[in-house]
Amino acid sequence: MATQKSKKSETHKDGIDSAKVSVKRFDGRTVKQPEAIAFLMRQHRAVEDLFDEYEDAEDDAEKGELTQKICLMLAVHAKIEEELLYPAAREAIEEPDLVDEAAVEHATAKDLIAQIETMHVGDALYDAKVKVLSEYIAHHVEEEESELFPQLKRTDVDLAAMGEQLEARAEELEEELSAGGNERASRKLVAAESRAGAHI
Numbered sequence: 104m105a106t107q108k109s110k111k112s113e114t115h116k117d118g119i120d121s122a123k124v125s126v127k128r129f130d131g132r133t134v135k136q137p138e139a140i141a142f143l144m145r146q147h148r149a150v151e152d153l154f155d156e157y158e159d160a161e162d163d164a165e166k167g168e169l170t171q172k173i174c175l176m177l178a179v180h181a182k183i184e185e186e187l188l189y190p191a192a193r194e195a196i197e198e199p200d201l202v203d204e205a206a207v208e209h210a211t212a213k214d215l216i217a218q219i220e221t222m223h224v225g226d227a228l229y230d231a232k233v234k235v236l237s238e239y240i241a242h243h244v245e246e247e248e249s250e251l252f253p254q255l256k257r258t259d260v261d262l263a264a265m266g267e268q269l270e271a272r273a274e275e276l277e278e279e280l281s282a283g284g285n286e287r288a289s290r291k292l293v294a295a296e297s298r299a300g301a302h303i
């Protein structure tokens with residue numbers, strides 16, 4: 104049934120099929136997705152790789168660098184989803200409650216990121232907090248890829264154009280936030296958003 108639906112929506116729009124790109128899902132399967140979804144899924148895989156590297160890292164300096172990268176990557180990813188993808192999805196998908204749940208999950212993840220960013224590698228609970236963040240993100244990512252994104256594909260949202268917007272905004276934010284040093288930039292972004300409550 105779901106397959107029929109998605110075939111229908113794919114065939115009525117020329118160009119969408121040709122814009123599809125291969126990307127790995129959370130469960131390791133390779134699938135073809137419209138650009139916006141593929142772009143976000145590539146970011147999901149990239150942050151999962153960093154969490155894996157953290158698990159294997161033994162050196163504190165390496166752990167610190169990985170944590171900085173993870174926090175910055177997650178801050179940028181959450182922001183582009185909240186600015187661009189979630190508002191469009193909330194208007195268009197069958198179950199907009201999924202978007203509200205995703206936004207609340209972002210808020211919880213950001214609280215954990217903010218805690219980690221005030222700590223130092225080796226502090227009590229540091230490794231535990233990074234581990235819990237990775238598990239929390241894995242859960243969130245699975246929900247996006249198995250529920251939210253499939254619903255979004257069945258709408259008229261132009262996911263090719265959205266892909267370009269997401270990529271451009273991500274580049275802009277990365278540049279902006281890297282300018283004053285990754286660690287401070289990412290912390291600033293998360294702190295500003297927590298104060299403004301922008302994510303809820």
Ligand SMILES: [Fe+2]
Nearest residue numbers: 181184205247
């Ligand atoms: Fe998300």
Ligand SMILES: [Fe+2]
Nearest residue numbers: 143184244247
């Ligand atoms: Fe995501």
